[in-house]
Amino acid sequence: MAIFDLFRRKTASAQLAKDRLQIVVARERASTGDRVQSYLPQLQRELLEVIAKYEKLDLEMVSVALDKKGDAEVLEINIVLPESPKKGSSVRSRGLSLSTG
Amino acid sequence: MARVTVVTSGKGGVGKTTSAASFAAGLALRGRKTVVIDFDVGLRNLDIVMGCERRVVYDLVNVVKGEANVRQALIKDKRIEELYVLPASQTRDKDALDIEGIGKALFELKKMGFEEIVCDSPAGIEKGAQAAMYYADEAIVVTNPEVSSVRDSDRIIGLLDAKTKRAQKNEKPVKCHLLITRYSPKRAAAGEMLKVDDVLELLGIGFIGVVPESQAVLTASNMGVPVILMEQAGEAAEAYRDVVARFLGEEQPHRFIELEKKGFFARLFGGGNQAQPARVAVGG
Numbered sequence: 001m002a003i004f005d006l007f008r009r010k011t012a013s014a015q016l017a018k019d020r021l022q023i024v025v026a027r028e029r030a031s032t033g034d035r036v037q038s039y040l041p042q043l044q045r046e047l048l049e050v051i052a053k054y055e056k057l058d059l060e061m062v063s064v065a066l067d068k069k070g071d072a073e074v075l076e077i078n079i080v081l082p083e084s085p086k087k088g089s090s091v092r093s094r095g096l097s098l099s100t101g
Numbered sequence: 102m103a104r105v106t107v108v109t110s111g112k113g114g115v116g117k118t119t120s121a122a123s124f125a126a127g128l129a130l131r132g133r134k135t136v137v138i139d140f141d142v143g144l145r146n147l148d149i150v151m152g153c154e155r156r157v158v159y160d161l162v163n164v165v166k167g168e169a170n171v172r173q174a175l176i177k178d179k180r181i182e183e184l185y186v187l188p189a190s191q192t193r194d195k196d197a198l199d200i201e202g203i204g205k206a207l208f209e210l211k212k213m214g215f216e217e218i219v220c221d222s223p224a225g226i227e228k229g230a231q232a233a234m235y236y237a238d239e240a241i242v243v244t245n246p247e248v249s250s251v252r253d254s255d256r257i258i259g260l261l262d263a264k265t266k267r268a269q270k271n272e273k274p275v276k277c278h279l280l281i282t283r284y285s286p287k288r289a290a291a292g293e294m295l296k297v298d299d300v301l302e303l304l305g306i307g308f309i310g311v312v313p314e315s316q317a318v319l320t321a322s323n324m325g326v327p328v329i330l331m332e333q334a335g336e337a338a339e340a341y342r343d344v345v346a347r348f349l350g351e352e353q354p355h356r357f358i359e360l361e362k363k364g365f366f367a368r369l370f371g372g373g374n375q376a377q378p379a380r381v382a383v384g385g
Contacts, residue, residue, distance in 0.1 A: 013292065014289065014293060014295050014296065015292065018303070021251055021252060021303050022303065024252060025251075025252060025255045028252070029255070
């Protein structure tokens with residue numbers, strides 16, 4: 001009803017801008033550093049190549065990120081495998097962490 | 102002690118030169134002996150914004166290459182006692198600036214007693230921008246509340262952390278200040294524009310102030326007068342004066358961030374939709 005639209009808040013595009021920026025900024029911080037971070041895009045590509053040998057590939061299935069926890073840097077690799085045909089429930093995901101100096 | 106401050110942003114057109122001109126003029130107004138250097142070799146504009154474009158004889162490249170000394174290249178501002186401009190070259194390219202030569206020029210300026218050395222960076226993240234930031238002690242990162250500007254500012258902050266002399270010599274890192282320009286409290290309140298707090302959260306550096314979107318900025322550059330010196334510039338000039346005061350270590354409540362809450366009758370009869378400034382402190 002038109003009259004209710006008057007009271008509804010307009011869609012806040014600024015919120016969308018913020019959400020998109022948070023993602024892109026985090027990704028770029030991880031990939032433009034001059035140390036260990038620099039190989040992350042390459043690592044991601046190579047992992048995808050290996051997985052492609054065994055599983056149907058989706059570009060989004062491998063994510064690589066570098067986090068700082070205290071003194072240690074944590075390299076987090078997330079591989080999401082596609083749903084198995086039998087169980088239609090949920091995706092399986094496995095995390096692998098390793099620290100680098 | 103002389104302090105070197107780079108005014109930088111990554112993205113072009115966000116108000117670097119406008120801000121560098123007003124910032125330097127403001128410091129000089131406060132009695133600091135100040136020089137503002139244009140690092141945008143090939144696309145110089147600080148001279149025309151400062152209104153001294155017809156007085157350029159020698160430029161930064163001449164100085165860096167040893168073809169002229171610093172004193173010959175400096176242009177003394179006619180309005181403010183302690184203010185000088187060092188223009189960029191219009192005819193050469195950015196490769197003409199070598200880090201060592203810049204270091205020597207800055208050393209000369211410090212010897213001459215300059216207390217504040219303001220470096221107006223070119224846009225981009227390449228050699229010219231890196232030359233402008235290399236010797237910086239502090240940085241003013243100029244950002245518009247808009248996605249591409251915020252993203253580019255984040256890149257520049259990364260470079261300030263990695264590619265400056267301070268970073269390479271493992272000294273105390275460059276102190277970064279975020280300056281948000283072309284801000285509209287009204288649009289931010291309506292959810293159409295990133296809010297100050299959003300930008301601060303995203304970039305995570307110290308906050309030095311907001312300059313509201315203002316028509317006076319165009320008028321000022323038309324006239325070759327730094328915004329901060331224009332009587333008619335109103336809020337924009339006040340905002341830059343606040344920024345200078347904060348830079349000099351003074352407590353100054355943040356302004357021009359939020360819309361003033363209008364009462365019911367003001368909203369009914371207030372007429373115009375002019376953004377009203379409010380004195381609002383922001384956490385940050």
